[in-house]
Amino acid sequence: MILNKFSLKGKVAIVTGASRGIGQGIAIGLAEAGADIVGVATRDMVETKNQVEKCGVKFLEIKADLSSLEPIGEIIGKALDEFGKIDILVNNAGIIRRQPTLEFSVENWDDVMNVNLRSAFFLAQAAAKQFIKQGTGGKIINIASMLSFQGGILVSSYTASKSALAGITKIMCNEWAQYKINVNAIAPGYIATDNTAPLKADEVRNKAILERIPAGRWGTPADMQGAAVFLASDAGEYMHGHILAVDGGWLAR
Numbered sequence: 001m002i003l004n005k006f007s008l009k010g011k012v013a014i015v016t017g018a019s020r021g022i023g024q025g026i027a028i029g030l031a032e033a034g035a036d037i038v039g040v041a042t043r044d045m046v047e048t049k050n051q052v053e054k055c056g057v058k059f060l061e062i063k064a065d066l067s068s069l070e071p072i073g074e075i076i077g078k079a080l081d082e083f084g085k086i087d088i089l090v091n092n093a094g095i096i097r098r099q100p101t102l103e104f105s106v107e108n109w110d111d112v113m114n115v116n117l118r119s120a121f122f123l124a125q126a127a128a129k130q131f132i133k134q135g136t137g138g139k140i141i142n143i144a145s146m147l148s149f150q151g152g153i154l155v156s157s158y159t160a161s162k163s164a165l166a167g168i169t170k171i172m173c174n175e176w177a178q179y180k181i182n183v184n185a186i187a188p189g190y191i192a193t194d195n196t197a198p199l200k201a202d203e204v205r206n207k208a209i210l211e212r213i214p215a216g217r218w219g220t221p222a223d224m225q226g227a228a229v230f231l232a233s234d235a236g237e238y239m240h241g242h243i244l245a246v247d248g249g250w251l252a253r
């Protein structure tokens with residue numbers, strides 16, 4: 001039955017940036033579909049834990065700073081100690097820095113690239129090695145952006161990181177599909193979270209953004225849940241290397 005293919009019962013999902021925003025929404029969505037969740041963030045994740053446990057599944061909190069590669073071994077190790085396997089990785093943790101391109105600082109470049117791209121790549125590599133060791137295959141979902149397709153304004157390192165994330169989604173697909181690993185990305189449109197709060201608060205930018213979204217509203221973290229469950233489940237078994245825009249129609253304009 002097709003709806004059974006969307007079930008994540010018995011699966012284990014690592015979600016980075018699960019403390020708030022899109023990562024929290026996706027963690028809850030995967031939990032509602034039946035997966036146990038390993039949440040990774042620097043802050044505590046009490047709210048996510050409560051929401052996930054309400055679904056009758058387990059939540060393991062791992063406090064880790066993904067601005068360096070140091071915690072990657074620990075994240076995989078702790079997930080395995082608790083659950084004995086990993087089935088799904090959602091590379092969602094991300095930051096943004098706004099500064100004109102002429103003045104863009106090395107610090108703003110490195111900070112964003114380290115979290116959004118470097119750690120995402122090496123965490124995916126570690127997860128893929130584990131999937132291959134398990135012989136089970138697995139699912140990797142990278143959280144891309146409209147700026148995987150477009151240039152943006154004032155956000156050079158963010159655009160670089162998200163364009164590159166779309167690129168590595170495709171190379172990982174090319175090399176890992178043979179191991180039954182599905183690597184895809186979700187490209188959210190404009191979603192109301194802490195990350196976009198300055199844009200939403202800017203009357204001029206907010207108006208321009210809303211005028212361009214055919215759906216006529218900002219997205220919410222819950223709007224990302226359907227795509228995440230699909231790509232994490234057997235229903236998405238033949239999805240490989242795709243960057244799935246969930247954007248209220250933004251890219252269609």
Ligand code: NAP
Pocket residue numbers: 016017018019020021022023040041042043044064065066067092093094095115116143144145146187188189190191192193194195196
């Ligand atoms: P957010 O509300 O600012 O949340 C960011 C998440 O990433 C938080 O859980 C944060 O955890 C975590 N994180 C940041 N730096 C970290 C680090 N060094 N180590 C570990 N975790 C870290 O942002 P969001 O809007 O939900 O964004 C989530 C993802 O979606 C990002 O990759 C973003 O680029 C992408 N995205 C967002 C939008 C949008 O419109 N909002 C659109 C396209 C793509 P802490 O609690 O530790 O800070």
